[in-house]
Amino acid sequence: MRGGRRKRNDDDDENGFAQWGGYMEAKKAKLMEQYREQTVKSAEKVSDVLKGIAIFVNGYTKPSSEELKILMAEHGGVFHTYQVASTTHIIASMLPNVKISKLGNVPIVKPGWIVDSITLGRVLDYSNYLLYSNQSRTQPKLKHYMKSADVQSKNITKSRPISPDLFESNEFDEEVEFKLSESTEDEMKISKIIDSKRVLENNGINALTKTAYEGKISIDESKSKSVLENNSINASTKTASDPSFLAEFYNNSRLHLIATLGAEFKQLVNDMREKNTGKYPGLEAITKREVNNKSVGSIVMHIDMDCFFVSVGLRSRPELRGLPVAVTHSKGGPSRSNVDRRREIEMYVERLPEGADCRLEAIDNNSSLSEIASCSYEARKCGVKNGMFMGAALKLCPNLKAIPYDFEGYKQVSSILYKTISEYTLDIEAVSCDEMYVDIGNILQKTSFTVQEWAGHIRSVIKARTGCPCSTGFGANRLQARLATKRAKPDGQYYLKPELVEDYMSEMPLSELPGVGRATLIKLKNLGFETCKDIQESSLTVLQKEFGSKSGESIWDQSHGVDKKALCYEHERKSVSAEVNYGIRFKNEEEALTFLQRLSVEVKNRLLETGMKARGVTLKLMVRAENAPTETAKYLGHGVCDSLTRSVMLPTATEDSQVIYREIKGIYEKLKQPYQDLRGVGIQLTRLEKAVVMNSFMKSFLSKPSTKVETKKDVSFQQKSIIKEKTFKEDTTINEENKENTIEVKPPMRASGRGRPRGSKNGTKLVRKSSNELSNYFKSTQKDRPKVKQSKCDIDLNVLNELPEDIRKEIIKEYNLDKGEETKVASTNIEETVLNELPDDIRKEVMQEYKLETKTLKAKPETRIPEIKIDEPKPEKRKKDTGFASLNYDNFKTMLRNWFKHESEPKLVDVNMLGEYLKELVSSRKIEQLHTILKFFHRNISNLHCNWHEAYLTILKTVQEGMIPIYGHPLHIPKTFECVKHSCD
Numbered sequence: 001m002r003g004g005r006r007k008r009n010d011d012d013d014e015n016g017f018a019q020w021g022g023y024m025e026a027k028k029a030k031l032m033e034q035y036r037e038q039t040v041k042s043a044e045k046v047s048d049v050l051k052g053i054a055i056f057v058n059g060y061t062k063p064s065s066e067e068l069k070i071l072m073a074e075h076g077g078v079f080h081t082y083q084v085a086s087t088t089h090i091i092a093s094m095l096p097n098v099k100i101s102k103l104g105n106v107p108i109v110k111p112g113w114i115v116d117s118i119t120l121g122r123v124l125d126y127s128n129y130l131l132y133s134n135q136s137r138t139q140p141k142l143k144h145y146m147k148s149a150d151v152q153s154k155n156i157t158k159s160r161p162i163s164p165d166l167f168e169s170n171e172f173d174e175e176v177e178f179k180l181s182e183s184t185e186d187e188m189k190i191s192k193i194i195d196s197k198r199v200l201e202n203n204g205i206n207a208l209t210k211t212a213y214e215g216k217i218s219i220d221e222s223k224s225k226s227v228l229e230n231n232s233i234n235a236s237t238k239t240a241s242d243p244s245f246l247a248e249f250y251n252n253s254r255l256h257l258i259a260t261l262g263a264e265f266k267q268l269v270n271d272m273r274e275k276n277t278g279k280y281p282g283l284e285a286i287t288k289r290e291v292n293n294k295s296v297g298s299i300v301m302h303i304d305m306d307c308f309f310v311s312v313g314l315r316s317r318p319e320l321r322g323l324p325v326a327v328t329h330s331k332g333g334p335s336r337s338n339v340d341r342r343r344e345i346e347m348y349v350e351r352l353p354e355g356a357d358c359r360l361e362a363i364d365n366n367s368s369l370s371e372i373a374s375c376s377y378e379a380r381k382c383g384v385k386n387g388m389f390m391g392a393a394l395k396l397c398p399n400l401k402a403i404p405y406d407f408e409g410y411k412q413v414s415s416i417l418y419k420t421i422s423e424y425t426l427d428i429e430a431v432s433c434d435e436m437y438v439d440i441g442n443i444l445q446k447t448s449f450t451v452q453e454w455a456g457h458i459r460s461v462i463k464a465r466t467g468c469p470c471s472t473g474f475g476a477n478r479l480q481a482r483l484a485t486k487r488a489k490p491d492g493q494y495y496l497k498p499e500l501v502e503d504y505m506s507e508m509p510l511s512e513l514p515g516v517g518r519a520t521l522i523k524l525k526n527l528g529f530e531t532c533k534d535i536q537e538s539s540l541t542v543l544q545k546e547f548g549s550k551s552g553e554s555i556w557d558q559s560h561g562v563d564k565k566a567l568c569y570e571h572e573r574k575s576v577s578a579e580v581n582y583g584i585r586f587k588n589e590e591e592a593l594t595f596l597q598r599l600s601v602e603v604k605n606r607l608l609e610t611g612m613k614a615r616g617v618t619l620k621l622m623v624r625a626e627n628a629p630t631e632t633a634k635y636l637g638h639g640v641c642d643s644l645t646r647s648v649m650l651p652t653a654t655e656d657s658q659v660i661y662r663e664i665k666g667i668y669e670k671l672k673q674p675y676q677d678l679r680g681v682g683i684q685l686t687r688l689e690k691a692v693v694m695n696s697f698m699k700s701f702l703s704k705p706s707t708k709v710e711t712k713k714d715v716s717f718q719q720k721s722i723i724k725e726k727t728f729k730e731d732t733t734i735n736e737e738n739k740e741n742t743i744e745v746k747p748p749m750r751a752s753g754r755g756r757p758r759g760s761k762n763g764t765k766l767v768r769k770s771s772n773e774l775s776n777y778f779k780s781t782q783k784d785r786p787k788v789k790q791s792k793c794d795i796d797l798n799v800l801n802e803l804p805e806d807i808r809k810e811i812i813k814e815y816n817l818d819k820g821e822e823t824k825v826a827s828t829n830i831e832e833t834v835l836n837e838l839p840d841d842i843r844k845e846v847m848q849e850y851k852l853e854t855k856t857l858k859a860k861p862e863t864r865i866p867e868i869k870i871d872e873p874k875p876e877k878r879k880k881d882t883g884f885a886s887l888n889y890d891n892f893k894t895m896l897r898n899w900f901k902h903e904s905e906p907k908l909v910d911v912n913m914l915g916e917y918l919k920e921l922v923s924s925r926k927i928e929q930l931h932t933i934l935k936f937f938h939r940n941i942s943n944l945h946c947n948w949h950e951a952y953l954t955i956l957k958t959v960q961e962g963m964i965p966i967y968g969h970p971l972h973i974p975k976t977f978e979c980v981k982h983s984c985d
């Protein structure tokens with residue numbers, strides 16, 4: 001059966017199956033028929049042969065996708081309508097190479113594998129059914145993949161065993177990874193384990209209890225495909241000088257993921273609170289009709305998922321429940337021969353503060369330095385802890401099972417967790433992707449639930465929806481609630497009642513107090529304080545004497561269970577950063593500077609997402625410590641380093657990557673560190689200020705009257721796209737420029753932000769615009785229409801008045817305006833009705849600014865809104881009107897060309913806007929248009945800066961996200977660029 005094609009059997013002629021294509025074929029056909037019958041009619045389970053297998057069918061197959069779906073259902077497998085993270089195999093009969101490269105790291109297998117496995121009653125080795133003979137078990141191989149590495153992040157505050165900086169990275173044992181990536185022999189060994197395990201499993205024998213010893217660990221073989229994939233990911237030798245390094249680093253970094261998720265959920269809570277309608281469906285469902293009106297006061301719930309990464313991983317591995325399990329990258333193995341691990345460890349220990357725990361004790365030359373992100377409570381019973389190295393953990397718990405990361409799963413479960421809680425209340429302080437504080441006072445009052453009843457309810461809802469357990473702690477404040485969760489874990493609940501607080505706290509080790517950091521803890525220890533009881537029995541004065549007034553009081557309060565800080569629902573972003581402490585190896589100064597430039601773009605993009613600008617710019621460098629080995633114990637890790645941090649404060653806040661880079665370069669040059677010794681680089685932006693206007697080119701363009709479509713004359717977009725596609729090729733830039741230049745462009749008078757007068761058509765007159773946007777507009781306007789002489793009256797003087805001094809002067813000179821004209825207009829050109837509609841505070845501000853007198857204002861007219869009752873059918877979720885739909889084809893091209901021409905780099909807001917619009921084209925199945933636009937885009941940016949290429953790829957990604965669910969395959973479109981300096985792809 002090699003290759004999935006069976007030779008015709010001579011017996012077939014005799015047995016009458018020849019006309020069916022042979023015995024096996026006949027059997028398959030019969031099976032198909034049988035399963036169709038069974039499933040469609042009775043939907044009965046036939047066997048569990050396909051348990052653990054989840055397929056996505058790509059394109060035309062035989063048996064068809066529908067038939068495979070039935071087979072999967074009947075035989076314990078899972079059928080995915082489109083490819084998801086948990087898809088284990090892609091089933092296809094033919095796929096062009098371009099498609100394969102887009103399918104990720106999932107094996108592409110012929111449908112015969114499913115049918116034959118069912119026929120023989122066991123899962124066959126899929127490598128014999130791979131669609132392409134050069135596929136290995138880990139196919140399709142991604143060109144480059146790297147290991148996930150840790151990124152320091154402020155968001156990660158959970159206490160872990162003290163982790164030496166040099167081993168902070170979630171690194172791997174290079175030799176093992178290299179063997180795996182280079183040697184198919186090793187792959188085959190593992191594939192054999194998988195198969196033998198599957199056979200055992202199918203025979204009802206659990207093969208998962210293999211022990212780990214001598215640096216080797218048992219892997220979860222049922223998912224060892226993923227382990228292999230992780231290894232091939234890790235096998236990358238890519239360093240920071242590679243142009244695609246950053247993107248891959250962040251795509252694979254677990255700490256980056258949790259930091260990003262944490263920030264996203266904090267923002268989500270902000271957004272939900274802003275849009276709050278006062279409706280809480282979950283709460284309504286459990287609200288008692290006769291509400292007890294007695295206020296319950298504020299009770300804080302702390303909710304935290306149990307061993308989060310493990311629990312998510314166990315959803316698809318129920319057979320591992322109850323066993324010691326750890327989420328980690330590595331499989332363990334000996335260290336590389338050319339490294340001096342011992343020296344590194346010694347140096348690290350020398351640098352530890354006195355009294356600090358060291359997690360390197362159990363590490364020797366042969367044990368894994370891969371960090372455990374999360375371990376199950378069964379593993380914890382053996383002494384294994386989160387953050388431990390795998391090598392050390394295996395010594396404590398030889399049965400420890402390693403399972404791979406599942407980033408998509410974490411995102412999914414976190415979202416459900418937050419969504420669930422928000423169905424009851426929005427009094428939420430988001431902490432991280434798996435943890436939050438909630439004030440449940442209102443819930444208890446409305447439902448008359450006791451704390452325990454509520455805890456039972458919410459925990460069971462979360463478990464049912466996520467498949468993962470969580471624990472909840474309750475108390476009068478955040479500290480008590482958090483410490484109560486400690487007792488509740490795992491999978492439990494605990495209410496720390498006020499009368500129990502002092503006793504409960506007395507047993508608490510000081511290390512459990514969230515406000516007590518590493519240095520304070522060591523100092524407390526040296527003073528003889530171990531538990532909160534020791535503090536309770538001491539005095540506030542002693543503490544204040546040792547730690548200062550504020551910190552002393554804080555330790556004192558915490559030891560008594562006091563936390564004066566109220567829950568914080570509105571999250572305010574204080575800083576944005578991008579840091580890399582893996583793969584930093586530069587061959588020359590230029591490479592180092594190029595990397596700093598890329599990191600500046602990265603951090604700027606993150607800043608844009610927050611809608612903020614920054615004044616503080618900080619460069620952080622990790623530099624190899626004197627005498628530290630050049631070759632680090634962990635491949636491309638940072639090793640023992642000294643950290644250097646320098647900041648500058650800008651006179652005005654910025655969101656410009658070039659400004660950021662200029663400052664960073666300045667600091668870097670001042671620090672004078674040899675590029676060869678750099679091991680980590682980070683940029684942090686602080687002193688954030690709200691960016692007043694989302695400076696969108698697209699929005700400005702769309703608001704211009706001249707971009708409106710003249711529908712009558714217009715050939716439809718679709719027709720045009722076909723005709724024009726040919727013309728594009730012949731178009732010269734000059735022709736297009738000329739055409740553009742004749743377009744009438746009016747000031748982009750869009751209202752934005754809080755100043756927008758409600759219900760006003762012409763409210764823009766009162767709105768402050770960013771000088772940047774306006775100056776861009778004016779500059780582009782002048783350039784765009786040399787043929788149309790601008791007259792004085794064409795200029796909106798209110799806009800003019802808001803421009804920065806220098807630009808205003810330039811325009812006044814250029815258009816011969818009278819001096820003082822602008823200020824004159826400012827106070828007369830405001831529509832009173834518009835002004836009257838403004839909220840009081842803004843109206844006052846505007847009046848002050850334009851020096852208006854109160855008497856010029858009319859009282860707000862009393863408007864009676866007539867009651868109209870229309871029984872409208874509820875519209876389906878309305879699509880956001882981006883305004884693009886109103887553009888004809890030529891205008892669309894003009895808009896894009898102007899964008900490429902007038903923006904030095906694409907703004908995220910525009911990239912997202914365009915991406916979403918093109919995704920909508922997919923939903924409306926306007927593939928022709930979509931294709932034409934993307935090709936036009938691609939062609940026109942080929943000579944532009946790499947940022948544009950990245951923008952294109954981002955847009956393309958959004959489009960493909962829309963393609964897969966609808967068409968089952970991605971759109972075939974060019975996606976490479978050739979540039980001298982950069983290679984984005």
Ligand SMILES: Nc1ccn([C@H]2C[C@H](O)[C@@H](COP(=O)(O)OP(=O)(O)OP(=O)(O)O)O2)c(=O)n1
Binds near residue numbers: 254310
């Ligand atoms: N330095 C860190 C901190 C956290 N995490 C990930 C793994 C954890 O599963 C998840 C949540 O962190 P917790 O500290 O809450 O740890 P667990 O949920 O694993 O355990 P517990 O049940 O003790 O909360 O975040 C990580 O990878 N690295």
